[in-house]
Amino acid sequence: MGKFWSLLFLTVPVFGIGVFWWGMSGYMWLPQDVSEHGHTIDHLFNFILVLTGLVFLGTEVVLFWFLWKYDNDTNKDPVQFTHGSHNLEIVWTILPAATLLFIAIYQMNAWADVKLRKPDMAPTCKVTARQFEWRIQYPGQDGVLDTIDDIHHVNDLHIPVNEQILVQLESMDVLHDFFLPNLRIKQDAVPGMTIPVWFRATEQGTYDLVCAELCGWGHYKMKGRLTVETKAQFDKWLADTQQRQETLK
């Protein structure tokens, strides 16, 4: 039976790698990236995937091989009576430590780009999350938020393509999370805090805006859209929205 059990454990790396391969070759993988910074995140994801994939394959195959070889029913060699090896311990401490430290340092720049190096500009818009919708607010002619001429909209965030966007993220009630899968952006909205979120979209289209922090019974339907369009289209949309708002007044 030892052979059967070793083979069962061999299925772990075989299926493990296989399922990831299948996922990657289909559409079931990181969603299409339409942001300027996204490729660095995807690169890091793939880099860690290759690294951990090699360790996964290595350790699981070694596990299989030991199970296969040292089965009591077939292994006639005497047991290796040893309590360990100082040298091996040193090797398998230092090597992973160095690798992990490298990963830690290697990614810092990407993190700083997305979360630390805030662009020096006025906010493009304010997004206020509430149960269970996204309230969107653009500054009017004066270019200042929270004044009388602000333009309001719900659940559909329009932005111009290839321009630096700075969103001022707030929440009115409970925690929410501003998640744009296609732009590799995720940030909690916290009541009592104003959190800046910045990105640059590189392709026109409409994408999902997902609430990714549990916010109550209607969390699943707190769905918004992100519309990325040309500067001209965006300006026209903004003017039209303002027009509609005026007529409603």
Place this chain on the structure above:
Amino acid sequence: MSATVAGSHAHDDAGHGHSASFISTYVFSLDHKVIGIQFLFSTLLWFIVGGLLALALRWQLAWPWSDMPVVGKMLFAGEGGQIAPEFYIMLTTMHASIMIFFVIIPILAGAFGNFLIPLMVGADDMAFPTLNMLSYWFMWPAFFAMTISFFVEGGASGNGWTVYPPLSSVTSASPSSFNGQTWWLIGLTFVGVSSMMGSVNYMTTIIQMRAPGMTMFRLPMTIWGMFITAILQAFALPVLTAAGFMQVMDRLVGTGFFIPEGLIVNNESAGAGGGQPLLWQHLFWFYSHPAVYIMILPAMGMVSDIMTCFARKPLFGYKPMVYSISGIAGLGFIVWGHHMFMSGMNPMLGTMFMVATIMIALPSAIKVFNWLGTLWGGKIHYTSSMLNALAFVSMFIIGGLSGIFMAATPVDIMIHDTYFIVAHFHYVLFGGTVFGVFAGIIFWFPKMFGRLMNESLGKLHFVLTFIFFNGVFYPMHILGAGGFPRRLADPYHYESFAYMQPINQFMTICAIGLGLSQLIFIGNFVASLFIGQKCGRNPWKANSLEWMAPSPPGHGNFDTQPIVYRGPYEYNSPHASEDYYPQWVPPKDAKAEEAGEHAH
């Protein structure tokens, strides 16, 4: 160790005397073994409840808003047999809460810790038997609180097991933020009190009551796991208890520790304000991250003991194993912020937590290499206990490696709060701990009840559990990479996630298979209690002290005072005549053996 041989006999007589009533022997027992078995039965029953909640939420993920077969009409009469969205978030919350606080933590520390610590260190009982009894009975108010929360207005908590305010602390925020949340917090507090009593007891017993010759570095890894776990509990739990009280105060008298100024939720004022929602997250994770290690370190210890026994070989790198457990525990206190990378916490602080988190992968890696080293050159016996222990190693590799993705802050932006993290912690907690628990139950069942569990049924249960477990949880990595968020009652109306429904259906079918496979285990467990093959003291030919005692051990455990001559892993030692060399057997040639020990 103060108790003499005569003393332990005196104990023994008292235990079997006529005065001991049923109540004091089996209900309010002071005997660590009975308390351990009480914990075991309670946690296994809750395991069934937690598993059923998981099946219900898997149903919704596979076929959202469709009538649940068989039980749907009975459970959700109001919705015509369907799961309501507020019920769905309650399912995720209570599945996690029950599995963590009523199953994983108490089965490791409460059941195995209680049963094994005195036996493995060579003591006649715990240091504080009354405190030990109370640690079990303080679980009952918690059981009561969590159970009643399902039946109060609004139902049980549906705020995620992390119960983040303001959703959890403002009653107007959601139906499930009503009184069920208060009961949840009360339940949590009692679990905390129970764990704290256990923790004090374990530390004292391990430090003070070891048998003569049982030095710290002759303790089995199980005891090291329990010891470090007890330390983690003692230092981290007070913070959670305080935080829990703060949230109760926020809810009941409006203290506003976690509520910002002027907050209005659902058109109702949230109260005084002046607080910070992030404060809860810091306090909660200051306990709950170390709790992640509380939920695995004892299992790592148990698996180490089981693997050496069935590979008939000493543990590879005993001291590095001890140091890496200690390293995990130490680093475990400064990594809680990695749960908060996206929370609005200062991103600079996130960088610090990121470095600490990535480095905590190191001791885990060292442990895996040493387990592989233990198998190398051994003679592996494929018992059902060993298979579950091997599954622990194989699955823990996956769970450990997937953690590195989340630790890398930029990658976490994409996969935070997606099914990637759900895959990760199920590979650690189910793939790791639960397989370790199965291995441990089968391994120590003969010591607990004097009978062996059935091997064929054990293997059948193992192979089905192993296959179905991977069928449920492995595809979650793929979903997570696609951004599939957790805790969504219906994710498929998002364009990005619509294509994932067939995968979820496959996973749910596997989950049903996984649930059904557990019936084999339950059947085997219950039947073996009564008709299992009777065994002697040491059916596995193992080395550690518990196998010196009768199966099951009487009150006071050992019939003679155990004296320890060597470490617990001397399998196939050249000094022994057989392929094992128990800790309690006096050496034939003490000098030669001591020289050998120093050489290693």
